[in-house]
Amino acid sequence: MADLNNKVAIVTGGAKGIGQAITKELANNGVKVVINYNSSKGSAEKLITDLKAEGREVYAVQADVSDIEQSRKLVEEAVNHFGRVDILVNNAGITRDSTFKKLSEENWKKVIDVNLNSVYNTTSAALPHLLESDAGRIINISSIIGQAGGFGQTNYSAAKAGMIGYTKSLALELAKSGVTVNAICPGFIDTEMVQEIPENIRESIVAKIPSRRFGQPEEIARGVVFLCKDGEYITGQQLNINGGLYM
Template identity: 80%
Template structure:
C-alpha cells in the first residue's frame, strides 16, 4: 500500500495529543478517519475541522474502548458510515501514576482496562473487516515505559508491555493474511501528559535523551503513516521513536 486514498482508519483516543496528530496525518495522506473519543467531544470536533480544512473526510464516534459493548458500537458506526475498515490505530491511553505501595486496585484495573483491554476489545471486533481489506493494518501505540519500566508506573508499564507481547502474538497468527500488526513505542513526547510533569523533572528527562529534546506528536504520526503505506512486509515489530533514550 503506497497510497491511503479512500482507506478507512479508526484512531482510538483520537481527539487530543498523539491521537489527534495521527488522525490528521492519515487524512493528509488520503485516508478517511474515524476519530474515537470518550469525553473530549469538543476536541474531537476540532480535529475534524482541521481535517476538513485540508480537504479530508472524518467522523467522530464516542466510545469508551475499555468497554467491550461500546467498542463494538465504534466498529459498527465506522462500517455504517464508511462501509469498510482498513486501518485500526489503538492509541487510547491514560495514566494513574503511584508508587506500588500506594497504588489502589481501582487505579491498577482502570489503567489496564483503558490501555490494554481496549486493544483486545477493538481488534476482536474489527478483525473480520480488516481481513476483507487488501492491506489491513493494526498499529498499537505502546510506550518506552513498556520496554524500560518507569518509577511509579507499574500499572502503565504492565499495560504497555502487554501491548508489545500482544502485538507479536497476533502478528504471528495473521502473518499469512493481508493484515500486519505492529506497535510504536514513543519516548517522551511533548503532549499534555508530559507537560503535566514538574519543570525540574522535565529538565532532568531531557538531559538523559541523546537527542536533547522531547519528541513531537507529528513524529509519531509519521511513523504510523510509514507502517500503513510501506509496511506490507513489516509485522510483529516495535518502532521505537524516542530520540535514542532506549535502544
C-alpha cells in the same frame, strides 16, 4: 507501497495529543478517519471542523473502548459511515501513577482496562473487516515504559508491555492473511501530559535523552503512516521513536 487514498482508519483516543497528530497525518494522506473519543468531545468537534475545512473525510464516534459493547458500536458506526475498515490504530490510554505501595486496585484495573483490554475489544470487533482489506494494518501505540519500566508506573508499564506481547502473537497468527500487526513505542513526547511535569524534572529528563529534546506528536504520526504505506513486509515489530533513550 500501499495506496492510502480512500482507505478507512479508526484511531482510538484520536482527538488529542498523539492521537490527534495521527488523525491529521492519516487524513492528509488521503485516509478517511474515524476519530474515537471518550470524554474529549470539544477537542473532537474542533478537529472535525478543522479537517473538514481542509477537505478531509473524517467522522467522530464517542465510545469508551475499555467497554467491549461500546467498542463493537464504534466499529459498527465506522463501517456504516465509510463502508469498511482497513487500519486500526489502538492509541487510547491513560495514566494513574503512584508507587506500588500506594496503588489502589481501582487505578490498577482502570489503567489495564483502558490501555490493554481496549486493544482486545477494538481488534476483535474490527478484525473481520481488516481481513477483507487488501492492506489491513493494526498499529498499537505502546510506550518506552513498556520496555524499560517507569518509577510509579507498574500499572501503565504492565499494560504497555502487554501490548507488545499481544502485537507479536497476533502478528504470527495473521501473517498469512496479509494483515500486519506492529507496535510503536514512543519515548517522551511533548504533549499536555509531559508539559504538566515540573520544569526542573523536564530538564532532567531531556538531559538523559541522547537527542537532547522531547519528541513531537507528529513524529509518532509519521511512524504510523510509514507502517500503513510501506510496511507490507513489517509485522510483529516495535518501532522505537524515542530519541535514542532506549536502544
